[in-house]
Amino acid sequence: MNLLLADDEPLMLQVIKAYFMKEGFHTFLAQDGEEAINVFYQHKIDLAILDWMMPKRSGIEVCREIKKMGRTKVLLLTAKGNVDDEFLALQSGADDFVRKPFDPRILLLRAQKLLQLGAKMTFGDLTVDLDAQKVYRDGNDVQATHKEFELVKYLAQNKGQIITRKMLLDQVWGLDYYGEERTVDTHVRRLREKIGEGRIKTYRGMGYSLVADDE
Incomplete structure (x- = not known):
C-alpha cells in the first residue's frame, strides 16, 4: 500500500x-x-x-x-x-x-x-489471518513459520507491486540483519511449496510480487 x-x-x-x-x-x-x-x-x-x-x-x-x-x-x-x-x-x-x-x-x-485491511486478507483460495498469524489455503493451515508468515503478509499488503529482496530483508528480518539476500530466495521457495508455485512471481534482477491467482 x-x-x-x-x-x-x-x-x-x-x-x-x-x-x-x-x-x-x-x-x-x-x-x-x-x-x-x-x-x-x-x-x-x-x-x-x-x-x-x-x-x-x-x-x-x-x-x-x-x-x-x-x-x-x-x-x-x-x-x-x-x-x-x-x-x-x-x-x-x-x-x-x-x-x-x-x-x-x-x-x-x-x-x-x-483501506479495508481487516484481520484477514483473502486472495482466491489463499487467506492471510493477521490476528492468528496463520496462512490458509483452501481453508487448511499451511503451517507457515513466523518468517514465512511475515513474508507473505508483506507481499499481500503490497499485492501487485514488485518488492525487492532488500526491502523484504529490511521489513521481515529487520534493518539490523546483515545476512545475504539469498535468504529471501530460500524462504520464498519454501513458501511456494505451501501456498502454490504461481502465487509469488519472480521478476529477475528486481524482486517478487504476490499475484491473485495460480496462473
Whole structure:
C-alpha cells in the first residue's frame, strides 16, 4: 500500500511514518500542500493523510484535488475541533477526520479500516489471518513459520507491486540483519511449496510480487 503523509511538522511526519512502515506501507512524505499534490501525481497513492493547516495549499484544497482524480482515500488531520470544521472536511471529500493530538496507533487502525485491511486478507483460495498469524489455503493451515508468515503478509499488503529482496530483508528480518539476500530466495521457495508455485512471481534482477491467482 502506498501512503502519502503531508504535514508541516517534520517530527510528526517521522513518528507517523515509523508506525505505518512497520505495517508494510510504502510512505511518501510532503511538508506542504503543493509538495503533496506533486507526490500524488508522481506515484499511485492508496491513502493520503493530510494535515488541514499546511503552507501553500491547505489539506482541504489538496483533498479536493485528489478526489477529482480518482478513488484515493483521504484522511484529514486537524487541531480544529468544532462540528462545522468536521462538516467542511467531510464535504470536501475526505473519507475520515482525526483531531490532533492523537495516538498513532489509533490513526493506523482508522487508516486500515478505510483501506479495508481487516484481520484477514483473502486472495482466491489463499487467506492471510493477521490476528492468528496463520496462512490458509483452501481453508487448511499451511503451517507457515513466523518468517514465512511475515513474508507473505508483506507481499499481500503490497499485492501487485514488485518488492525487492532488500526491502523484504529490511521489513521481515529487520534493518539490523546483515545476512545475504539469498535468504529471501530460500524462504520464498519454501513458501511456494505451501501456498502454490504461481502465487509469488519472480521478476529477475528486481524482486517478487504476490499475484491473485495460480496462473
